Amino acid sequence: MLAAFIDTVGLEVVKTSSGSFRAPPVACNFAGEPRHIGVEIEFSQLTCLGAAEVVVDLFGGTISKKTDFRYTIDDTSLGAFAVEMDFSLVHEASEQSIPPGDDVAEIAQQIKQGAKQVLGQVGEVVVPNEVTGPPIELRDMPEMDRLLRALSAAGALDTSENIVYGFGLQLNPEVVSTQVESILRYLQSFMLLNDWLRSEIQVDFTRRLLPFADPFPTAYRARILSPNYAPTMTELIDDYLAFNLTRNRDLDMLPLFTFLDEDRIKAALDDGLTKSRPTFHYRLPNCRLNDPEWSATLEWNRWVEVERLAEDPERLRKMSDDWLARKWDGSIAAWVENVRTWLS
Secondary structure, X not given: OHHHHHHHHOOOEEEEOOEEEEXXXXXXXXXXXXXXXXXXXXXXXXXXXHHHHHHHHHHOOEEEEEEOOEEEEEOOOOOOEEEEEOOOHHHHHHHOOOOOOOHHHHHHHHHHHHHHHHHHHHHHHHOOEEEEOOOEEHHHXXXXXXXXXXXXXXXXXXXXXXXXXXXXXXXXXXXXXXXHHHHHHHHHHHHHHHHHHHHHHOOOHHHHHOHHHEOOOHHHHHHHHOOOOOOOHHHHHHHHHHHOOOOOEOEEOHHHHHHHOHHHHHHHOOOOOOOOOOEOEEOOOEOOOOOOOOOHHHHXXXXXXXXXXXXXXXXXXXXXXXXXXXXXXOOHHHHHXXXXXXXX
């Protein structure tokens, strides 16, 4: 377990083959068990089957083909992986069942499958393939760095390889509590550190233009950072939906809120894409798997600053008041420097 792992080495920063892994301030999840994290990796050039074979080479397992653009890998040493083109249209035809003897539907299906195949081939140019890893214990994060290096060696291209690419690395750390007070603190902490994170990450230009990891509106930040804001869970979710009726935030809270109140989320946004899970869905980092100085561990270490601030209520309140006093001055650079002072 991570807590025992950290206690054994007696350090907050654990040296691994991919760099220094920073321990979070809370090692157990809301159920009192070691926390897990899911990692999603976007890339181009390497096929879905090729990526699936890379996973098997590293972690074992059995590949199952679902469509030409979707594979699963079961029974690996870490759990079940999936590899697919991140483009829902190319999966639809293969996943629809045809009633026996329905010749018209079968012909239509064949036409549709051909169209989807063309879409898939076109999509390979600009739409990323994606490896979705299983929930792993935090201490196993270096295994994801091994996967990044192996994908790069197999020919995968990252977001820096073409101006039209906008590929990200997504982290899904389990929440430490499902109580509204805890979730609010983590959300507030992310609001305060968002500009600093963007500065540290140097978010890819194309990813900034695309709507997949947009920042939160200033008005929403101001609302939840107010010293008088003490919502119930229902109020927190309703306020979030009022300002953020989209999956495309750099910290997407919809999976967590779906886990907590599925009916409320589906009533507001039933797109069939949001999965219920007790995690933060952190979408901001670039995927730079061809950069030897970059790793999933590095992005995790940056995220840990969000957790450290969230678990320090006094500092969180002081920073919130500081942000509220500055929010209309328009100087993001000045706030980023201020954050660096707070973090140091």
